[in-house]
Each structure stands twice: as C-alpha cells, then as structure tokens.
Amino acid sequence: VIGGEITGHTRIYAHLAHPTAHVRTPQTFNRGFTKRGLDAVAVSIDVTPEDLPELMRGLRCWRNLAGIGVTMPHKETIAAHVDVVEGLGAAIGAVNLIRREADGSLTGCNTDGAGFIAGMRENGYEPAGRHTLLAGVGGAGRAIAFHLAEAGVASLRISNRTFARAEALAREVARVFPAVPVSAAPPDPAGCDLVVNSTPLGMHPGDPLPVDADRLEPGAVVADIIMAPPVTALMEAAAARGCHVHPGLPMLTTQLGAVVEFLHLEEAPAHV
Numbered sequence: 001v002i003g004g005e006i007t008g009h010t011r012i013y014a015h016l017a018h019p020t021a022h023v024r025t026p027q028t029f030n031r032g033f034t035k036r037g038l039d040a041v042a043v044s045i046d047v048t049p050e051d052l053p054e055l056m057r058g059l060r061c062w063r064n065l066a067g068i069g070v071t072m073p074h075k076e077t078i079a080a081h082v083d084v085v086e087g088l089g090a091a092i093g094a095v096n097l098i099r100r101e102a103d104g105s106l107t108g109c110n111t112d113g114a115g116f117i118a119g120m121r122e123n124g125y126e127p128a129g130r131h132t133l134l135a136g137v138g139g140a141g142r143a144i145a146f147h148l149a150e151a152g153v154a155s156l157r158i159s160n161r162t163f164a165r166a167e168a169l170a171r172e173v174a175r176v177f178p179a180v181p182v183s184a185a186p187p188d189p190a191g192c193d194l195v196v197n198s199t200p201l202g203m204h205p206g207d208p209l210p211v212d213a214d215r216l217e218p219g220a221v222v223a224d225i226i227m228a229p230p231v232t233a234l235m236e237a238a239a240a241r242g243c244h245v246h247p248g249l250p251m252l253t254t255q256l257g258a259v260v261e262f263l264h265l266e267e268a269p270a271h272v
C-alpha cells in the first residue's frame with residue numbers, strides 16, 4: 001500500500017488457505033507491493049473446503065477485489081469455481097491465481113511451476129538436461145512436473161506416497177511433452193542430478209524424509225519447496241552429502257511479477 005495506508009482505492013489480493021498460520025504469501029507480497037509502489041494489499045483468508053463454493057460465489061461480487069491467490073488444500077478443487085483456466089493450468093488441473101474480471105467472471109492460471117523454474121534459474125541452477133526426481137504430486141508437484149518437462153529436463157521420475165497418482169501424472173506429462181522420458185518411480189534419487197521435494201514432509205519436526213537421502217548424488221541440486229522451516233531436514237541431509245541446496249522461498253518471490261502482470265495491478269483500478 002502507498003504510504004502505509006489502506007484506503008477505498010486499495011486493491012485487495014485475497015489469499016485462500018486452510019489453515020493459514022503457516023502461509024508466507026501475504027507478508028512476502030505486501031513487502032513486494034510496497035517496494036513496487038502499488039496500492040494493493042494481500043490478506044489471508046482461512047476457508048474450509050466445505051465453505052469454498054459459497055465463498056467463491058461471494059467473491060464474484062467483490063468489486064475492488066483484484067485477485068485471489070490459492071494454496072493448500074484448495075488448489076485442485078478451485079478450478080471448478082472459475083470460468084476460464086489459462087496456460088498449462090488446465091493440464092496441471094490446479095489453479096493458484098485468479099483474476100476477477102470487471103463483469104465478475106473469474107479467470108484462473110497456475111504460476112507455481114513457472115515460479116519454481118524461475119527461482120532455480122535465479123540461483124544459477126538450470127533444470128534443462130538434468131535427470132530429475134520429483135517427490136509429491138499435489139497441486140504444487142503437478143505444476144512443477146509439467147514445467148520441468150517444458151524446461152527440457154533429460155528425464156523425469158515421479159514418486160508419491162499414493163503410487164497410482166504418480167503413474168497417472170507421469171502419463172499426463174508424457175502426453176503433453178512426448179519428447180521427455182517420464183516415469184513413476186520409488187523415492188530413490190540415485191542417478192539424479194536434480195531432486196525436488198514437493199510433499200509437505202519436512203514442515204514438522206520428526207517427519208520422515210521425502211526421498212532416500214543416503215542415495216543422493218553428491219553435486220546434485222536438491223530443491224525443497226517448503227518455506228517453513230526455511231531449512232528442512234532434507235536440505236540438511238543434502239548439504240551433508242555434498243549436494244547444492246535450493247530453498248522454497250524463491251518459488252514464491254519470483255511469482256510476484258507474474259501476479260502483478262496477471263492481475264493488471266500496475267494499471268488504474270477500473271472500479272474507482
């Protein structure tokens with residue numbers, strides 16, 4: 001917000017989650033909005049899956065709502081509540097950003113996968129040409145899988161607690177990117193020079209590791225998309241094995257630019 005004051009001109013970015021205590025988006029984006037001189041504010045909305053349909057109907061009427069951010073556990077179900085899904089978002093089947101159009105209709109997209117790739121590149125790690133293991137096929141994992149394939153990884157192995165979901169995602173990615181060898185696999189990182197954790201394992205003390213850390217290749221890039229804690233047990237184990245460690249925050253910070261552009265936050269608000 002401009003001058004630290006929220007006014008009747010301020011545009012609202014509603015970030016939907018359940019629960020909300022762990023989210024980092026509002027504070028990260030508010031710092032970003034201020035830095036860019038944008039009259040916008042991000043607020044967190046705690047909504048349960050049962051109440052989501054009613055909230056989404058209501059948000060269509062919120063005229064100075066610039067957009068909606070979406071995270072756990074709503075990313076996959078929310079696509080049913082928008083009118084159009086753009087880009088790889090439809091293939092991914094998960095939406096994490098929604099624009100409210102002037103007529104109240106909702107346009108969704110997915111910025112997670114592109115944000116992950118941009119964050120890696122910002123830290124100097126190019127995914128193209130890497131043999132990759134991705135653990136976890138939730139909303140974030142699905143987005144990352146499609147974008148890793150788009151970025152041109154040498155191969156993509158996908159592991160997941162519910163193995164059938166990894167198999168299904170491998171088939172879907174292979175259909176969209178037939179040139180990339182994609183398979184469902186156990187969480188064994190041997191032979192991989194890129195390992196990505198997109199499960200929530202590591203958020204809580206005592207969580208098991210999402211991959212077999214004893215088989216990490218020294219020199220591999222090990223990326224964890226968890227943001228809290230900033231250093232997970234997997235990242236510690238990877239550093240001890242001589243891997244390069246890439247944290248979760250860049251995936252989020254790189255998405256701010258995409259959010260500003262998709263929501264037209266630099267343009268004058270239409271409702272004033």
Ligand SMILES: NC(=O)c1ccc[n+]([C@@H]2O[C@H](COP(=O)([O-])OP(=O)(O)OC[C@H]3O[C@@H](n4cnc5c(N)ncnc54)[C@H](OP(=O)(O)O)[C@@H]3O)[C@@H](O)[C@H]2O)c1
Binds near residue numbers: 072141160201
């Ligand atoms: N850095 C960022 O910008 C960013 C962005 C989005 C999300 N995240 C983080 O990424 C993580 C995943 O988010 P999401 O939205 O993709 O979650 P989600 O949709 O709930 O997906 C969870 C995935 O992890 C697996 N999983 C969950 N609990 C597990 C357990 N106890 N053991 C093994 N596997 C388990 C699930 O497997 P099943 O299929 O077997 O259920 C599923 O594949 C969260 O920690 C979230 O905070 C970070």
